[in-house]
Amino acid sequence: MITYQKIISGIVTVSAVTMLFSCEGNLERVRALEMPGENPQAIGKSLNLTYTDSGRVVATLKSEKMLDFTNLDFPYREFPDGIEVEFFDENRAKSTLTANYAIIYAATDLIDLQGDVVLVTSDSTRLEASQLYWEQKLGWVFTDKPNIIRFPSGARNQGMGFDSDLKFTNFRSRTNVGVQVIDETK
Structure with missing residues (x-):
């Protein structure tokens, strides 16, 4: 039963x-x-970020996709579909940066930009390169790849590799050819 x-x-x-x-x-x-090595801890799509400092907009970042691997021993964020960044100085003068791919290493503050990298500063200096490294803390950009820099004065520099501050006032070129404009009135 x-x-x-x-x-x-x-x-x-x-x-x-x-x-x-x-x-x-x-x-x-x-x-x-x-599995930390195989998967990002977060995926962002259609990003439009604004960075501020004391209420002042200092940069905007746009990207179609971000993969966040900051959970790894050597943390980084990857932008596989490209990046567009606008920077604003104290006087609100804008500089822009675009690249087909970017990776930001959090531990070193180094940004690796690749593929049709274009940096246009607020004074209209234009840099074009296939790859560019940007050391954020020092405000320094550099590459060993082919690049072209066009200055507002009409001067042009084309070569393999350079280092410079972000305003191109302290510029060191390795091997290059170019056109320099000399003001003879001074």
């Missing part, structure tokens, strides 16, 4: 076994998410 207690006990047993088997498939998916 089946008692009420045996029925309840059977239902509880069947429910527990069912739950164990149904969780087994999900457990593998959960473990896959815990």
Whole structure:
């Protein structure tokens, strides 16, 4: 004779076994998410970020996609679909930077920009390069790749590699050819 207690006990047993088997498939998916080397901790799409300092806009960043790997031992953020950044100085003068790919290393504050990199400063100096590194803390840009720099004066520098501050006032070129404009009235 089946008692009420045996029925309840059977239902509880069947429910527990069912739950164990149904969780087994999900457990593998959960473990896959815990693999830090293979997955970003966050993915951002259609980003439009504004950076401020004491209420003043200092930069805006736009990108179609960001992969956040700041959960790794050497943290970074990757922008595989490109990046567009606008910088504003104290006088609200704007400089712009675009690239087809970017990666920002959080531990070193180094940004690696690749693919059709274009930097246009607030005074209209235009840099074009296939790759550019930007050291944020020092405000320094550099590359060993081919580049062209066009200055507002009409001067032009084309070469392999350079280092410079962001305003191109302290500029060092490695191998280059170019056109220099000399003001003979001074």
